[in-house]
Amino acid sequence: MRNRDEIAQALAISGYIADGELATAISLMQLLRRPLLLEGEAGVGKTEVAKALASVHATELIRLQCYEGLDQSAALYEWNYQRQLLSIQAHRGDNPDDVEHQIFSEKYLLERPLLAAIRRDKPPVLLIDEIDRADDEFEAFLLELLSDFQVSIPELGTIKATAIPHVVLTSNGTRELSDALRRRCLYHYVDYPDVDREARIIMARIDGASASLSLQIARMVEGIRKEELRKVPGVAETLDWAAALVGLDVRDLHDAPETVHETLMCLLKTHEDKSRVTREVSERLLGRVA
């Protein structure tokens, strides 16, 4: 078992600055072989956790993006129909049983993310993104897969997992997940990072962002989050803004209040929020940034 300091360090090397609790969660994932369910506001870096985890384990990341109406043929496997039709035409006149046997063989099977994830030799990271958007039926099916890690394909038979993947699920809370799925998973609530951690994230991700500028940006963003906004900026927005400021050659926020205000569009994504943070507001916020 790798302890959580090692994990936090490995995450930091891969560019993800984790808090201590997330490192614990990841060490638990390995120990208990349970999936990890991440919840939190949009843009706090839930998906990034999975990416960082893949680079920590030096393994492949397989991603399944959920949406309403997602079914097994898009998530698990599908037959290659065009190829099957061609093959049937080519073998016209052959014994029908042989033809059937042939077109339902491995060669004609298209792997979708879930099947791919259990057939790798080295356990990959399986990211099931925004599970709350999928239907209840799919959730139930997923629950079964996550407990057995085997899939049965009527034409081929049962396929057992060669390696148990590291499973990360994310949810934005648009729909309540079933209690069964929640119980099956470890739970971690991802919150907006505090100023210190956000500054470190900026420094790790944006080339050319100095320590003082990163801290200023993080403080400014913290102030903006406390304003009554409809859409609170997430970490991704902070990074966009930091990249914009660095790109415009801003070294200190106080030197360029104009640029600061004009680039706030990186953070504020609705017209209402944009008009709420007027020049006066942005200057007041800037004044509080040391």
Next chain:
Amino acid sequence: MSCCGTSPGYEELDEVSRLVSSRLAAFLKTLRDSGFAVGLAEGQDAAELMTAGYAAKSGLLRSAFKHLFSARKSDWEKFDGIFDAFWLGKRVRSRSITSGSSKAANNPSLKTLADSRRSSGETAMDQAPSTDDAGADRAGEGRMEGASRADNLAEVDFRKLADPAQIEQAHEAAARLARAMRTRLTRRDLARRRGYRLDLRRTIHGNISHGGVPIDLVNRQRRDKPLRLVILLDASGSMSMYTGVFLRFIRGILDEFREAEAFLFHTRLAHVSDAMKEKDAARALDRLSIMAQGAGGGTRIGESLQTFNRWHAARVIHSRTVVMIVSDGYETGDAALLGREMAALGRRCRRIVWLNPMMAWEGYAPVAAGIKAALPHVDLYAPANTLKSLTALEPYLAKL
């Protein structure tokens, strides 16, 4: 559930001393009492964690247990307090604070949303034809089955019905209305869902005998969940004039909708679907009156909703569920609790419809603390004091 301490899973782990495992079992019980969904599997994993060296530091153990036992944000927020109180003997803060919802109320985005909704009043909600609106009335006209018989009653406020025969007629009409709603809702559903896609897998499998030429096409139809109605009926004293007719309405809905559930609440909540489905009306009434002990007294809507969210919601509500609350909103309990529980309910279901029979009364304004706290979370707030106003609901439901 104190049996967990002696379950075989714990005995296998002889590294964990008997004392620790019984303490752990007590902790699991504490968690269950606080609303955590913790099962045997979690208990075994917890024991495994303790042997794996996580018990060395209390901070590490707390963080590990937090991930293992929490299942949602509310659990996540109150876990630390419970852990500290149990293992470290710190005083636990009062339940109303640790529940975490008070923190959510400070969240700026939520607050602005609530404020903007409140200030703009009902305009922020979905629009449904109201009975006062002459134009909207037309939508419901001529579509009520057997309108000729119930016609004269359609616009009479239920509480003004005095004649027993009239009351009986109104009750019958309500039941009939519920049946009619079901028929039309289903029919509309079918017509709309005619769109299909080709199911290639079945098509090819089925046409192998034709040499693979797809002669018999197999179509795939979207299997749609039928709309489910969950009705929460206020049976308190202030609603007594309307309870009778709504009970009949609910009975009709339970009979006709494949998926419907009914609850009755006053100072507490009772699940009445089974009792209402009783074929024999007299027996149904008997069972109901036993359940409705305390009906006609005060109303604790917030607490009843809390019970509903905690014990029934996960089972009863799916993504195509409309929750219909029939109440006047006079809350004798904590209005803030009502607001919080309404928000929790709103996250689970598709729409919340609040029917308020008093709404059509002259001079009525939703100023009572209860209804004020609940309104920001309601999708449709409509009157329901006449048959006509009940009919007006149907087009709204049909659109969902």
